Amino acid sequence: MLADGRTGVGTCLGCGNTPCMEKNESELTLFGALDAFPGDPSHDVCPTRAIRWDGQNSVAFVLTDDCIGCGLCISRCPYGAISLEDGLTASVEAADPAGLAITGPAMGEHPEVNRSGQIATLDVPAAANLPGKVGALDDGRTTLLVRNLLNEVGLNARTRRRGDTNVRIDAVGFSRSERPFVAEIETGTGVLESPRALIEDVAVLHSRYDYPVDEIDPVSIILSFPNVRSEYYQVVRDIEKVLGLRCRTITIGALVALLWHCATLDGFDGDAFTIGEGTIDLAECLGLDDAKLPEPYPGAFRPVR
Amino acid sequence: MLRFPNPGSTIDNFVSVYSAAFERLNGYTVNLDNIVSAVVAANLATSSGYMGEKAVARSTRADRSRDPLYNQLKMYAELFRTLGWLHPIPQSALNFTFTLLGKQVVAAGRDFWPLLEECVLGIVYPTPILTVRGDFDLRPFAFILCVMAACDGHLSRDEMIIGPLSAPSDRGQANLDSVVATIKAARKSAADTNSSVAAVSVARNIQVNTLQNYTRWPIALLRDLGWATRRQARFRDGRKYQTFYLTEKGQALADRVFASVDLRVNDAARLTPEECKALAVVAHFRMLERSGFDIAPVGGRLADAEAVVVPVLERLGTDGRNLLFSPFQSLSLGEIAAAFPVHAQTEQFEEGASRAAVAAAPDGRDDRSHLFVPPNMVAAEEAGSGGPDALRVELNGLLEAHGSIEVAAAVFAEYHARDTQVAFYPLVTHLFQILGYKSDYSRAGVNYQRWDAYVMVDGCALPIEIKSPTEEIMLSTKAVRQALENKVILLSRGGLETRPELASLIVGYRLPNERGEMSNLIDDVFKAFSLRLGVIDLTTLVHLALRAMRDGVSIDDRQLSQLRGFLGV
Ligand code: SF4
Ligand code: SF4
Numbered sequence: 001m002l003a004d005g006r007t008g009v010g011t012c013l014g015c016g017n018t019p020c021m022e023k024n025e026s027e028l029t030l031f032g033a034l035d036a037f038p039g040d041p042s043h044d045v046c047p048t049r050a051i052r053w054d055g056q057n058s059v060a061f062v063l064t065d066d067c068i069g070c071g072l073c074i075s076r077c078p079y080g081a082i083s084l085e086d087g088l089t090a091s092v093e094a095a096d097p098a099g100l101a102i103t104g105p106a107m108g109e110h111p112e113v114n115r116s117g118q119i120a121t122l123d124v125p126a127a128a129n130l131p132g133k134v135g136a137l138d139d140g141r142t143t144l145l146v147r148n149l150l151n152e153v154g155l156n157a158r159t160r161r162r163g164d165t166n167v168r169i170d171a172v173g174f175s176r177s178e179r180p181f182v183a184e185i186e187t188g189t190g191v192l193e194s195p196r197a198l199i200e201d202v203a204v205l206h207s208r209y210d211y212p213v214d215e216i217d218p219v220s221i222i223l224s225f226p227n228v229r230s231e232y233y234q235v236v237r238d239i240e241k242v243l244g245l246r247c248r249t250i251t252i253g254a255l256v257a258l259l260w261h262c263a264t265l266d267g268f269d270g271d272a273f274t275i276g277e278g279t280i281d282l283a284e285c286l287g288l289d290d291a292k293l294p295e296p297y298p299g300a301f302r303p304v305r
Numbered sequence: 306m307l308r309f310p311n312p313g314s315t316i317d318n319f320v321s322v323y324s325a326a327f328e329r330l331n332g333y334t335v336n337l338d339n340i341v342s343a344v345v346a347a348n349l350a351t352s353s354g355y356m357g358e359k360a361v362a363r364s365t366r367a368d369r370s371r372d373p374l375y376n377q378l379k380m381y382a383e384l385f386r387t388l389g390w391l392h393p394i395p396q397s398a399l400n401f402t403f404t405l406l407g408k409q410v411v412a413a414g415r416d417f418w419p420l421l422e423e424c425v426l427g428i429v430y431p432t433p434i435l436t437v438r439g440d441f442d443l444r445p446f447a448f449i450l451c452v453m454a455a456c457d458g459h460l461s462r463d464e465m466i467i468g469p470l471s472a473p474s475d476r477g478q479a480n481l482d483s484v485v486a487t488i489k490a491a492r493k494s495a496a497d498t499n500s501s502v503a504a505v506s507v508a509r510n511i512q513v514n515t516l517q518n519y520t521r522w523p524i525a526l527l528r529d530l531g532w533a534t535r536r537q538a539r540f541r542d543g544r545k546y547q548t549f550y551l552t553e554k555g556q557a558l559a560d561r562v563f564a565s566v567d568l569r570v571n572d573a574a575r576l577t578p579e580e581c582k583a584l585a586v587v588a589h590f591r592m593l594e595r596s597g598f599d600i601a602p603v604g605g606r607l608a609d610a611e612a613v614v615v616p617v618l619e620r621l622g623t624d625g626r627n628l629l630f631s632p633f634q635s636l637s638l639g640e641i642a643a644a645f646p647v648h649a650q651t652e653q654f655e656e657g658a659s660r661a662a663v664a665a666a667p668d669g670r671d672d673r674s675h676l677f678v679p680p681n682m683v684a685a686e687e688a689g690s691g692g693p694d695a696l697r698v699e700l701n702g703l704l705e706a707h708g709s710i711e712v713a714a715a716v717f718a719e720y721h722a723r724d725t726q727v728a729f730y731p732l733v734t735h736l737f738q739i740l741g742y743k744s745d746y747s748r749a750g751v752n753y754q755r756w757d758a759y760v761m762v763d764g765c766a767l768p769i770e771i772k773s774p775t776e777e778i779m780l781s782t783k784a785v786r787q788a789l790e791n792k793v794i795l796l797s798r799g800g801l802e803t804r805p806e807l808a809s810l811i812v813g814y815r816l817p818n819e820r821g822e823m824s825n826l827i828d829d830v831f832k833a834f835s836l837r838l839g840v841i842d843l844t845t846l847v848h849l850a851l852r853a854m855r856d857g858v859s860i861d862d863r864q865l866s867q868l869r870g871f872l873g874v
Contacts, residue, residue: 039350041321043415161318175394196790200826203833213833238797243834
């Protein structure tokens with residue numbers, strides 16, 4: 001709704017700094033010493049570069065074939081000009097169907113992104129497509145997707161620069177209470193390797209940045225929970241028992257669920273996203289206050305039986 | 306063949322590295338060290354996993370050829386020079402200045418792509434500045450586009466090797482035809498392509514995977530510039546292979562290249578200094594114009610230059626707009642300086658005090674001597690008598706035949722260089738048995754534990770992660786990480802008596818040459834969790850076993866159970 005009371009579908013105003021496409025420098029800065037972590041310098045919002053700039057008409061547009069329907073660009077447009085068309089891929093409204101724009105393109109700063117409402121419900125086709133689409137992304141695009149999802153749900157995060165074989169930690173950052181976390185991103189079959197890599201990540205962060213071991217939260221970011229009988233759960237419990245490290249697990253589906261609900265994530269403190277002896281259900285950790293939150297795809301919230 | 310180094314990064318990052326160096330060092334004459342420092346300061350690189358100033362210190366090794374960061378930036382610098390963004394100074398090829406062209410790339414910010422595209426098309430050999438091995442008359446990327454267009458719109462990696470990158474010249478239809486013929490012949494089958502590549506490999510005496518490495522940067526450019534996308538094509542025998550198809554954009558560019566006037570160094574050499582200077586100005590600013598720069602502010606200068614160069618352009622049959630000629634990539638330093646005078650005086654960049662303050666060990670590494678552990682051999686009753694008879698006979702035979710333990714151990718290791726897990730796991734346990742320790746390995750499939758084997762020391766088990774030479778000739782950090790997990794799982798799940806402070810071992814065929822990364826891992830894990838990881842290679846283990854048999858000594862059990870780092874003789 002506009003100040004004069006008119007409402008309607010937003011339209012792309014071609015704002016000069018295109019938040020739907022680019023992140024600004026300050027979003028990529030990390031607190032304190034961790035800012036020395038060599039990260040992916042990409043400012044791209046879209047993990048697949050599907051959203052582009054049409055210089056002729058001064059509007060954004062989406063290459064539908066490349067869009068994986070993650071919703072990142074949608075959440076960043078201050079004018080609500082992008083939506084998930086047919087619940088599948090992003091689409092920029094440029095025609096101003098409700099006749100809301102009065103002046104020409106606003107080539108300047110845009111108002112702070114202010115999100116409310118919901119981008120889509122978790123039962124749209126884009127949600128079900130995530131495992132296939134994300135699973136097919138290459139390493140660089142996957143980490144970009146994860147970084148941007150973490151950022152949009154409110155976490156200070158940076159992912160490893162692709163090609164830097166010296167740094168093995170996939171991502172670092174801070175929860176909202178400014179506790180550092182380290183993350184391993186694994187969307188393929190290597191999920192079993194994440195826990196041991198996380199032990200190393202904690203050791204590296206401790207020895208090179210001097211954060212106490214028990215103040216670092218190790219997080220495994222995966223696409224889908226492995227089968228209930230997978231060794232993964234047992235190894236995570238072994239690590240907690242022997243080293244006192246509580247490895248958390250969060251899925252890309254859960255991050256997308258938060259994004260689509262325009263919700264934030266506090267971080268990985270306390271019991272959040274841990275794997276205890278009981279049943280695992282991320283729907284309960286997301287704080288989305290929706291009694292019947294549908295699982296976007298099998299394995300997104302709960303291990304497959 | 307043209308050899309483009311493979312800096313192993315995205316094009317995005319490649320440009321970020323240049324910008325970081327430019328922003329910190331522009332206006333100075335710099336060397337590679339300065340660039341290393343700038344890039345590290347911008348958090349764009351690490352050295353052996355170290356960041357910030359520590360990384361710079363680690364990169365100050367006496368032996369530069371082994372420093373990964375220095376080597377990587379050397380490749381970047383070479384490519385920056387190829388693109389005309391960095392020039393050597395007349396007095397030294399190891400000192401550089403940033404060019405006006407590079408400055409404009411940085412100024413373009415996120416929209417550097419169109420200008421990068423121009424610079425890529427601007428790459429040309431020979432030039433008065435770049436020295437490349439071989440004798441080329443080639444504008445490689447323009448040629449790649451033309452060859453792609455002429456070869457059904459696509460080109461695979463291997464076809465790039467046998468075709469455009471191996472051609473001595475791209476001048477004239479005959480050269481294009483001959484490259485196209487080579488490629489079309491190779492498209493008969495995979496075998497034909499492979500044998501053409503092998504022929505290049507033999508003729509140039511370069512291994513095939515090295516040849517393939519030279520195509521990585523060109524392919525990254527084709528892909529990231531949106532000129533080509535990866536798809537499948539079929540050999541004439543019907544089998545499929547991966548190749549790169551021109552996109553619409555790539556095709557449009559190929560058309561532009563066909564329609565352009567391609568000016569080479571020897572063409573420019575025929576001009577008078579005045580004409581050359583004017584041509585440089587026109588070509589450069591037209592290039593910027595095509596890249597979306599507003600050239601109105603230099604309109605006057607451009608008009609003056611155009612007036613001088615009109616007759617030259619007419620002779621060449623162009624109005625200056627469809628010219629393939631990038632002055633910063635084609636002219637000599639003197640000619641460039643004449644056309645684009647530099648106002649700011651450049652001086653040699655002096656390292657700030659911060660760099661000097663970072664104390665580095667002579668070879669630039671932290672002191673790692675605590676991780677290299679010579680074995681402490683003690684007299685032991687059981688030493689030399691355990692293990693299978695056949696193995697002891699074999700070892701004895703080698704010792705007698707060669708007289709020295711070193712040689713016998715090396716020969717034994719050589720015999721086992723192709724062992725698979727089935728042979729290697731028992732071998733490792735048998736060698737520990739010869740040293741007088743109880744040791745056993747797990748049979749695949751019956752292992753709820755993760756360890757591959759264990760050795761008992763004083764009633765407690767040290768888990769062993771084993772890598773046979775067929776799994777990896779040189780141990781990797783992956784194996785060390787698995788040993789860490791073995792220890793955690795053994796402590797958690799039990800099954801064998803152990804204690805947290807006892808080592809978890811890794812035994813493999815050979816230690817890696819570059820042990821920095823493994824050393825860091827071992828140190829970091831000990832610092833964070835007080836867990837010990839000990840690494841032993843086959844030759845060392847055999848050496849100890851031979852000593853056990855000859856001298857009745859064995860490795861001190863306390864040293865073995867407390868091993869942290871590399872056991873070495
Ligand atoms: S879609 Fe939104 S954020 Fe993007 S350019 Fe248009 S108005 Fe700006
Ligand atoms: S929804 Fe995601 S993939 Fe699609 S254009 Fe937006 S950011 Fe890109």
